[in-house]
Structure formats: C-alpha cells, structure tokens
Amino acid sequence: MKKIAVLTSGGDAPGMNAAVRAVVRKAMYHDVEVYGVYNGYEGLMEGNIKKMELGSVGDIIQRGGTILYSARSEEFKTDDGQYKAIEQMKEFGIEGLIVIGGDGSFRGAAKLTEKGFPCIGVPGTIDNDIPGTDYTIGFDTALNTIVNAVDKIRDTATSHERTYVIEVMGRDAGDLALWAGLANGAESVIIPEQTESFESVVAKLKRGQERGKKHSIIILAEGVGSGVEYGKKIEEETKMDTRVTVLGHIQRGGSPSGYDRVLASRLGAKGVDLLLENIGGKMVGVENNMVVYSDILEILNTKHNVNMNMYKLANQLSI
Ligand code: ADP
Numbered sequence: 001m002k003k004i005a006v007l008t009s010g011g012d013a014p015g016m017n018a019a020v021r022a023v024v025r026k027a028m029y030h031d032v033e034v035y036g037v038y039n040g041y042e043g044l045m046e047g048n049i050k051k052m053e054l055g056s057v058g059d060i061i062q063r064g065g066t067i068l069y070s071a072r073s074e075e076f077k078t079d080d081g082q083y084k085a086i087e088q089m090k091e092f093g094i095e096g097l098i099v100i101g102g103d104g105s106f107r108g109a110a111k112l113t114e115k116g117f118p119c120i121g122v123p124g125t126i127d128n129d130i131p132g133t134d135y136t137i138g139f140d141t142a143l144n145t146i147v148n149a150v151d152k153i154r155d156t157a158t159s160h161e162r163t164y165v166i167e168v169m170g171r172d173a174g175d176l177a178l179w180a181g182l183a184n185g186a187e188s189v190i191i192p193e194q195t196e197s198f199e200s201v202v203a204k205l206k207r208g209q210e211r212g213k214k215h216s217i218i219i220l221a222e223g224v225g226s227g228v229e230y231g232k233k234i235e236e237e238t239k240m241d242t243r244v245t246v247l248g249h250i251q252r253g254g255s256p257s258g259y260d261r262v263l264a265s266r267l268g269a270k271g272v273d274l275l276l277e278n279i280g281g282k283m284v285g286v287e288n289n290m291v292v293y294s295d296i297l298e299i300l301n302t303k304h305n306v307n308m309n310m311y312k313l314a315n316q317l318s319i
Contacts, residue, residue, distance in 0.1 A: 001095040003033040004275050005049065008066040009040035009105035012252060013124045013138025015260035016066040019100050021057040022268030023122075028054055030276060035094055039069050040101075041076035041108055044085040049092055061261055064141075064253045070101075076108055086117045096275035098268070100124045100137075103300060106283060110296045118280020120271040121296050124264075126252060129173035131302040132294040133285025137267065140259040142169065142251045143179050149247055150184040150217065157215040163205060163234055163242040165218045167227025169251045174306045176251070177221035181314045187216040189314050190230070192223035193306045196315070202237050204318070209240065266291050 006023045008016050020036070027034040036056065038048040060067055075081040089097065096118045099109040102125040109119035123130045126142035146168050153164055166186075170176040174191025181189030187208060188201045201218065208216050218234070220227050231244035256264070263286060270284045270291045282293040 001032060001275055001278070003035065003092065003094045004096045004098065004272070005035040005037050005089060005092075005094045006068070006098040006100065007037035007040055007044060008068045008070050008124065009099055009101035009108065010070060010072065011102060011125060012066050012070050013126045013136070014064040014141040014252070014254055015137040015256035015264040016100050016124045017060040017063050018256055018261045018264035019122050019124060019137055019268040020066065020068060021061055022265040023098050023272055024052045024057045025054065026269040026272040030272070032272070032276065035092055036068050039071040040073065040105070041081070041085060042071040042073040043069075044088060045073070045076060045081055047088040047091070049088065049094075062255050064255055082108075082111050082115055086112065086115060089117065096120070096280065098122060098271045098275065100268075102127070103130060106296050106300060110281065110300065113281040113296070118275060118278065120274050120280065121283035122267045122271050123283060123285060126169060126176065127171045127173050128175040129171060129304045130283075130285075130299065131304050132283055132292075132299045134287050135263060137260055137264045138256070139175065140263075141254060141257045142176060143183065144257055145251050145254055146176060146180040146247060147183045149245075149250070150180065150186070150219070153245060154184070154215070154217065157217070161214055161241065163216045163218065163238065163240045165220055165227050165231040165234065165242060165244045167220050167222055167244070167246040169247070170221045170223055172223045173304055174221045174223065177219045178306060178310055178314060181219045182310065182317070184217060184219065185318070186219045186314075187318050188218045189311070190218065190220040190224050191306060191311070192221055194308065194311055195224060198233065198237075202234070205234070205238050205240065
C-alpha cells in the first residue's frame with residue numbers, strides 16, 4: 001500500500017490524538033502517504049479528506065479530544081453509504097483505512113472490509129468495553145480523572161457525616177466504576193455485571209456509621225441506572241444525609257495519561273504495520289503487555305467481561 005487514511009469515530013477518548021499521530025508518523029516513516037478523514041464516517045462519505053504531513057500531527061500527543069473530530073452517521077450504516085465512502089477513498093487513491101473508535105465504529109470497519117476495502121480497528125473509548133484488548137485508549141485517563149474527583153469529594157466529606165453516591169461513565173461496562181472503587185477505597189461499587197444487593201449496601205453503610213465512620217462513598221456505574229435515583233433510595237432507607245455527584249463528560253476530556261499515550265502510540269503503529277502487510281478486518285490490542293491483533297468480527301461477537309476477581313477484592317477490602 002502506498003496511501004492509507006485514518007479517522008476517529010463514535011465517542012471521543014483522550015489519547016485518540018496520540019493514536020492519529022502514531023498512524024501518520026509510522027506511515028510516513030515507511031514512505032506511505034497518509035490522509036486524515038474529518039468527522040468520522042460522515043466526512044468519509046462527503047470526501048472531507050486531507051493529506052497529512054509530519055507537522056499536521058505536531059503538538060497533539062498531549063491533547064484530549066480528536067483533531068480529526070468525530071461524528072455519528074446513520075447513512076453510513078447502509079450499503080449505499082458504505083459504497084459512497086469506498087468511492088471517495090478510491091478517488092484519492094487510498095488503499096487502506098485505520099478506524100480509531102469503539103465497537104459501533106468497528107461494525108462500520110468490518111462492513112468496509114467485507115466490501116473489499118481493508119480496514120484496521122484501533123480501540124479508543126474510555127469504557128474499556130472491547131474484547132481482544134486488556135485496555136482501550138482513554139480508559140486510564142478517565143480512571144485518573146475519576147480518582148482525582150473522588151479524592152476531592154473525600155476532602156470535603158471529612159467535615160460532614162454523609163453518604164456520597166458518585167455516578168461514573170462506562171456505558172454497559174463496569175470497568176471504570178470497579179477500578180475507581182478500588183483506587184478510591186469506596187465502600188461499595190455498583191456495576192451492571194454484578195450488582196451488590198441494595199440490602200447489603202445499606203447494611204454496610206449502617207455498620208460504618210456504628211463504627212463512627214464520618215462518610216461513605218458509593219461508586220455507581222451509569223449502566224446500572226441513575227445515581228440520583230439510587231441516592232434518593234439510600235437516603236430514604238438509611239435516613240443518612242446523602243449527596244449525589246454525576247461526574248459526566250469531564251471523564252471524556254483532559255490530557256491523556258502517560259499510559260494512554262504509550263498505548264495509543266503502540267496500537268496506532270501496529271495498525272499501520274498490518275495494512276502494509278495487506279492485512280485488513282483486524283483490531284489491534286494489548287494483552288499481557290504484548291501488542292496483539294484479532295478478527296474484528298470475532299470481537300464483535302464476543303462479550304466483554306469485567307474482571308470478577310477484582311470485584312471480589314473490592315468487596316473484601318471495603319468490609
Ligand atoms: P462507538 O464507535 O463509540 O461505539 P457508535 O456506536 O456511535 O460509536 O458508532 C459510530 C459510527 O459507526 C456510527 O455513527 C455509524 O456511522 C457507524 N456504525 C455503527 N454501527 C454500524 C453498523 N452496524 N454498520 C455500519 N456502520 C456502523
């Protein structure tokens with residue numbers, strides 16, 4: 001391949017820019033031309049495609065968001081939309097595409113590959129909900145954002161006797177909540193994969209109060225439901241003053257952590273290597289600190305599992 005393209009799609013995640021940079025620089029290192037597609041699949045169908053230079057990705061490794069922007073497109077889900085996208089790339093002489101995004105974006109990449117246009121997926125989402133990789137780009141940064149926020153809540157909490165419910169992101173996955181629960185020493189972690197019974201959460205809060213605990217922290221994954229509703233129920237049941245914080249989109253922003261920058265650099269570069277070997281339809285990932293790749297279709301048919309040993313540990317440490 002002599003010309004490839006890169007796009008970011010779906011929900012953005014810190015570290016996507018570092019991945020774009022790695023794709024551009026690694027391709028150029030191998031004398032391959034790289035094109036940046038703006039606004040995800042929407043931009044791909046419209047031909048919003050620009051040639052990237054070494055300088056196009058200068059000074060972005062530390063920036064959150066994505067310089068290529070992201071978008072969602074219904075039209076691209078149709079065969080017509082996908083053929084339109086392939087036509088646009090052919091006009092530029094582009095022969096392969098790297099898609100940085102989540103599972104929805106990978107469905108699109110699989111469809112293009114099926115239609116004869118090789119694509120490689122690079123997992124970029126804060127949710128860590130993609131099989132075939134131990135970590136997704138953005139997870140570590142989002143985790144650290146949560147950890148810092150909960151630390152601050154804890155500081156103010158020490159002066160009051162209160163229960164705090166903190167709702168964190170993660171879509172249907174409990175990874176962010178679980179890791180944050182362990183990292184913040186939360187009393188309870190409520191995740192969609194294994195919801196601790198309400199009675200047990202309440203019993204734990206009461207035990208803590210009897211022991212003279214000043215405050216308790218409950219971390220709830222958004223996939224379980226509303227933190228505000230959960231907080232109301234807790235207050236009704238325990239009669240303890242309860243406050244709810246929904247961390248929201250601050251979790252998606254910010255400068256990527258060192259780990260995410262390194263991960264993005266490794267995965268972006270591997271994506272280029274695969275395309276240059278004429279391999280498409282794969283997603284790159286990291287397992288046991290080794291860069292690996294697997295079939296996108298297989299990944300899309302596999303369920304993401306949260307680490308239940310860690311869940312057990314979180315409960316053991318919060319007795
Ligand atoms: P994420 O990649 O973060 O999971 P989405 O689920 O919103 O985000 O997917 C991003 C885009 O990928 C969608 O707007 C759509 O254009 C494309 N996409 C999603 N599902 C499919 C599908 N089944 N076939 C083709 N394209 C899809």
